[in-house]
Amino acid sequence: MVKIAVDMMGGDNAPDVVLEGIQMLLEEYEDVEILLFGDKNKYHLNHDRIQFQHCSEVIVMDDEPVRAIRRKKDSSMVRMAEAVKYGEADACVSAGNTGALMSSGLFIVGRLPGVERPALALTLPTVDDKGFILLDMGANADAKPEHLEQYAVMGNVYAQAIRKIDRPTIGLLNIGTEDKKGNILTREAFTLLKAKDQLNFIGNVEAKDLLFSAADVVVTDGFTGNMVLKSLEGTANSIFKMLKVQLTKNVKNKLAAGVLKKDMNLVKDKMDYSEYGGAVLFGLNGIVIKAHGSSNGRAIFSALRQAKETVEMNVLETMKREVVQND
Template sequence: MKKIAVDAMGGDYAPQSIVEGVNQAIQAFSDIEIILYGDEAKIKKYLIEHERVSIVHTDEKINSDDEPTRAIRRKKNASMVLAARAVKQKEADALLSAGNTGALLAAGFFIVGRMKSIDRPALLSTLPTVDGKGFDMMDLGANAENTPQHLHQYAVMGSFYAEQVRGIKRPRVGLLNNGTESSKGDPLRKETYELLASDEAIHFIGNVEARDLMTGVADVVVTDGFTGNAVLKTMEGTAMGIMGQLKSSILAGGWRAKLGAMLLKGSLRELKQSLDYSDVGGAVLFGVAAPVVKTHGSSDAKAVYSTLRQIRTMLETTVVEKAVAEFSGESDDR
């Protein structure tokens, strides 16, 4: 049985969206057990009681505006802290939260603990592409500043995740840059390029541009946390803008537009699904000793369900255990 500790109080719509997502997951998967951490009375308002779901009550939670490290240290009974501690003490196999991103990073680093030989754990997420296959990208914001050695580690970790979890043999690794030529970019990108090109253990295909990400140009895309977070939010905003503008155009276009929309209903549904971030799961804090996954603060029940499905796959493939064994033997320069 796979045990998942869930911070029920993190996120914009907690605990409702969190609990409703748990309700869906527990019905869909017979091999998972959920431990919800948070206000028991508030959780029970939305929870469909099940023998594989339990609640650990606490009145304390970490707010979105709390200073991350200080909150982790001072709010020792916060729902996120208790869930992280359960993973550390082997009472649960993985942690899910939609709460304060910085606090979750601190909990993963200081409570769960990082893998040996990994300097900077990073956020990795599978993002959608037009062909539906998706690509893994890291770092998405765990570290605002990075060295070439950090980006090299991200390429190794991202490639490992894509192969183990998504089943891609020899994933194509691209370095996000402002041009595809090897001479492009600032010193960080240029030095990283040299490190990746000289590593025969990964399938490095060179620089990739942001405009090509959704065409499936690479299976794994590597960048620093500041750039990755900006690109992620740009993609999210663009997807929402496209769908919103399309809907407005149909509603304002009269009966011909509405008729056309009816005839294209199937195609429009496929377009929506190709841009739907709620179906791909959350961002994995890869580089810590157990699965720690952050779902979006505004996640609805579907997004929470998708993230629990993702965690289940991670536990099923034992990707973190394999990564711990793999990276413990790496040289110090990675």
């Protein structure tokens, strides 16, 4: 039985969508339990596989991360992270304040031995439906070459265990595919990664090729990774808005839109990375997953399912072993 701690109060649409996602998970799987933290006045589920614990405080989106986890000791997010730290839960999921969740992971759950900087990893969609893992998504704005090397090792473990890829291709995000391209960080990281025979490192990849399955795992610093994520989000939203404007301009276009509506919705769903789950904070001594702040019930369900699968595939133990071996 997998036990997942959940922050009921985290996210733009909490707690309703969080409870909706939990209900979906419990209906789908019989081998999972939920340790739920939140406001008892807003809790309305009644299930024998939910253990509810009331919290008197909430960390909101505009709270300063470190100060919030230090001052709001009885918040749903802090209590959730403590459940993982003390072995009361196998994993935790929150759609709340990203910075506070990362701080909770670092200062409460703690880092894996040998990991210098944890990384936020997210699986993003591709044209061929394979998807790829991008890290770091913003846990660390600055990085050293050795950090990118560790990101590649951890991403490799996750891709094998969760994405079921025997020998994942590893790419280094850069401004060109040539070996000597980039700044000091990418050139030195390239040298480290090329020397790691246990990784299937294919070299540099460019941002324009990411959605065309340039690699199964793509590593970069958190500043660049976060920029890439937001650029992809913004581009996808802009395209769909432009299409909507064009398809509602006149009667002819509206008729065409009616015919294409189902297919357009399929394309939109395909670009929704929340279907893959949340962002995993790699490098912690526990499984911490960040669902998107604007998640709906389905996205919360996907993040919870991801947590369950990550526990079942012993990803944490494998990462511990691989990081030590490659230290």
